[in-house]
Amino acid sequence: RQIVSELGHAIGSDQLVLFYQPIVELATGRLQGSEALVRWNHPERGLIMPDKFIPVAEATGLIPELGRWVLRNSVAQLAAWRRDPATAHHDFSMRINVSAPDLQSLEFVDDVREALSTAGLPPESLVLELTESAIIQNNELDRYTLMSLHRLGVGLEIDDFGTGYSSIGYLRKLPVDHVKVDREFVRDLGKDDTQLQFLAAIQNVIRSCGLDGIWEGIETVEQAEALRSIGCTSGQGYYFGRPVSGTEFTAQLKRQE
Ligand code: G
Ligand code: G
Ligand code: MN
Ligand code: NA
Numbered sequence: 001r002q003i004v005s006e007l008g009h010a011i012g013s014d015q016l017v018l019f020y021q022p023i024v025e026l027a028t029g030r031l032q033g034s035e036a037l038v039r040w041n042h043p044e045r046g047l048i049m050p051d052k053f054i055p056v057a058e059a060t061g062l063i064p065e066l067g068r069w070v071l072r073n074s075v076a077q078l079a080a081w082r083r084d085p086a087t088a089h090h091d092f093s094m095r096i097n098v099s100a101p102d103l104q105s106l107e108f109v110d111d112v113r114e115a116l117s118t119a120g121l122p123p124e125s126l127v128l129e130l131t132e133s134a135i136i137q138n139n140e141l142d143r144y145t146l147m148s149l150h151r152l153g154v155g156l157e158i159d160d161f162g163t164g165y166s167s168i169g170y171l172r173k174l175p176v177d178h179v180k181v182d183r184e185f186v187r188d189l190g191k192d193d194t195q196l197q198f199l200a201a202i203q204n205v206i207r208s209c210g211l212d213g214i215w216e217g218i219e220t221v222e223q224a225e226a227l228r229s230i231g232c233t234s235g236q237g238y239y240f241g242r243p244v245s246g247t248e249f250t251a252q253l254k255r256q257e
Contacts (some may be wrong), residue, residue, distance in 0.1 A: 123153030183217020
């Protein structure tokens with residue numbers, strides 16, 4: 001269809017843009033990193049959100065090319081922030097979303113290694129966000145790719161945790177470092193008295209597996225405070241900042257210093 005050829009063209013002609021959303025330390029509000037979120041700046045239709053074109057890219061084989069574009073550009077942006085003394089945060093990391101088909105490509109690990117070395121960044125400055133379904137496909141190639149990425153030293157994160165159909169047993173088995181808990185859990189805070197205890201139990205499971213939990217979808221100060229009160233350390237959401245353009249995020253970084 002038309003969108004497929006247009007998207008193929010868009011990737012090669014600077015129509016994609018990355019927005020960035022802050023990830024903060026809940027206790028202090030200190031910036032820990034950002035998640036890169038792609039948008040398509042279509043010449044006629046304006047800014048198109050990823051839920052409209054990522055599934056198309058996944059279904060039509062465009063994902064590896066789109067993923068490489070996101071990888072290179074996000075890492076270049078992080079390097080630029082680190083180079084400029086006005087925006088340099090030494091332990092600030094970049095998170096990118098990785099699609100299931102990316103893990104099935106043997107070149108993906110090489111792409112990641114090359115993007116980091118071109119940008120002159122250490123592997124731990126990049127965190128790859130993978131959905132439960134991408135990570136639990138249980139095939140040898142995915143497992144091999146995951147282990148290779150882990151050995152390379154990039155951070156691995158399970159995204160949208162808790163919404164899939166997989167068991168929590170894999171938290172102890174997979175080579176992941178971070179778990180981003182799906183925003184539906186925070187959204188339901190305040191619906192009844194037991195929800196906060198339920199979130200505390202999730203956080204305890206994550207911690208007891210030696211993993212770092214990131215809580216997304218935080219929209220109010222009350223939600224941030226409640227999460228902090230049960231020992232959650234990292235968060236993301238409109239309360240701390242919406243996804244914004246690179247220019248705007250750079251301005252926010254400068255204000256933080
Ligand atoms: O930015 P927004 O909240 O609209 O993102 C919607 C969905 O699109 C999220 O699930 C997010 O993970 C996904 N997404 C955003 N950017 C990218 C990207 O660069 N690559 C992939 N594969 N998915 C992305
Ligand atoms: O699936 P993933 O976690 O990558 O999705 C990120 C998406 O979540 C982005 O589209 C972003 O716009 C959205 N998002 C980020 N913070 C919030 C929030 O506080 N509330 C809601 N409803 N969506 C959010
Ligand atoms: Mn994500
Ligand atoms: Na998520």
